Amino acid sequence: GDSVTQMEGPVTLSEEAFLTINCTYTATGYPSLFWYVQYPGEGLQLLLKATKADDKGSNKGFEATYRKETTSFHLEKGSVQVSDSAVYFCALKTNAGKSTFGDGTTLTVKP
Amino acid sequence: NAGVTQTPKFRVLKTGQSMTLLCAQDMNHEYMYWYRQDPGMGLRLIHYSVGEGTTAKGEVPDGYNVSRLKKQNFLLGLESAAPSQTSVYFCASSPWGNQPQHFGDGTRLSIL
Numbered sequence: 001g002d003s004v005t006q007m008e009g010p011v012t013l014s015e016e017a018f019l020t021i022n023c024t025y026t027a028t029g030y031p032s033l034f035w036y037v038q039y040p041g042e043g044l045q046l047l048l049k050a051t052k053a054d055d056k057g058s059n060k061g062f063e064a065t066y067r068k069e070t071t072s073f074h075l076e077k078g079s080v081q082v083s084d085s086a087v088y089f090c091a092l093k094t095n096a097g098k099s100t101f102g103d104g105t106t107l108t109v110k111p
Numbered sequence: 112n113a114g115v116t117q118t119p120k121f122r123v124l125k126t127g128q129s130m131t132l133l134c135a136q137d138m139n140h141e142y143m144y145w146y147r148q149d150p151g152m153g154l155r156l157i158h159y160s161v162g163e164g165t166t167a168k169g170e171v172p173d174g175y176n177v178s179r180l181k182k183q184n185f186l187l188g189l190e191s192a193a194p195s196q197t198s199v200y201f202c203a204s205s206p207w208g209n210q211p212q213h214f215g216d217g218t219r220l221s222i223l
Contacts, residue, residue: 032209043115043201043214044154051209089153093209097142097161098169103153 002027006090006102013080013109021075021105023064023090031092033057033066033073038087038104047075047088080109113137117202117215124192124222132187132218134202141207143185145169145177147198148217154201160185161207192222 007022025033032051036044048057053068062077073090090102118133134143141162146154146169156169160179174196176188185204189196199219203212 032211034211036214041216043216044203044212045214046211049211093205093212095209097205097207098159098167099144099156099203099212101146101154101156103151 002031002092002094002098002100004090004092004100004102006088006105008103008105010106010108013107015082015109015111016079017109019075019077019080019084019107021088021090021107023073023075023102025071025073025090025092025100027071027092027094027100029094031094033064034091034093035062035064035073035075036089036091036101038089040086044089080107082109082111085109115202115204115213115215117200117218119218120216121219122221124189124220126192126194126222128192128222129188129190130192131189132200132202132220134185134187134204134215136183136185136202136204136213138204138206138213139182140204140213141182142205142212143179144203144205144212145175145185145187146201146203147171147196148201149198157187157200194222196220197222 035047050057050066144159145157158177163182205212
C-alpha cells in the first residue's frame with residue numbers, strides 16, 4: 001500500500017536557521033504531494049502542494065519540490081521564525097481520493 | 112465561512128457506551144474523511160467517502176462505522192467504546208481527485 005516516511009523529530013532550531021524536513025513516499029500511480037502544518041489545539045492547515053513531478057510548491061517562505069526519481073518531497077525554509085514552531089505533516093493523495101500521512105515532525109524554534 | 116465543523120469538541124465516555132461524531136462541511140466537497148491522531152503516530156485514516164451514499168475502509172476501521180446519507184455530513188459511530196479508542200478525531204473534506212483536504216478542529220474523546 002501507499003506510505004509516507006518523514007524524518008523523525010523533534011527538531012529544535014535557533015531563529016533564522018535553515019530548515020529541512022525530509023519526506024519520502026511509496027505509491028502506485030502519480031499521487032499529489034502535500035505539506036500540512038498543525039498548531040497546538042488546532043486542525044491541520046495546508047502549507048503547500050505539488051501535483052506532478054518537478055513541481056515546486058511554495059508558501060510563506062517554505063518550499064518543496066516533487067522529485068519522482070527519488071520519491072521525495074523535502075520541506076525547506078531558509079530562515080525560520082519562532083512563529084514557525086508547529087507540527088509538520090507530509091502527505092500524499094491519489095486520484096481515487098485516498099490519502100496517507102506521515103507521522104509528523106515537531107519543530108521548535110528558539111529566539 | 113464555516114468550512115468543516117465537528118461536533119462535539121470534547122467528550123468523555125465510559126467503556127461500552129456508544130456515541131456518534133458529526134462532521135459537516137459547507138464547501139460542496141465530494142470527498143470526506145475521518146482520522147484519528149495519537150501521540151507519535153500521525154494521522155491514521157479510519158473511513159472515507161468519495162460521494163453521497165458511499166463509504167470505504169481506511170487503515171484502522173475496526174470498532175467504527177460511518178454513514179454519508181447527505182453530501183455535506185459524514186457521521187462516525189462507536190457502537191461499544193473501548194479505552195483504546197481514546198484519541199483526537201479529525202474530519203476532513205476535499206473536492207474530487209487529488210486536491211488538498213480541509214480539516215476541522217478535532218474532537219477530543221476520552222474513554223474510561
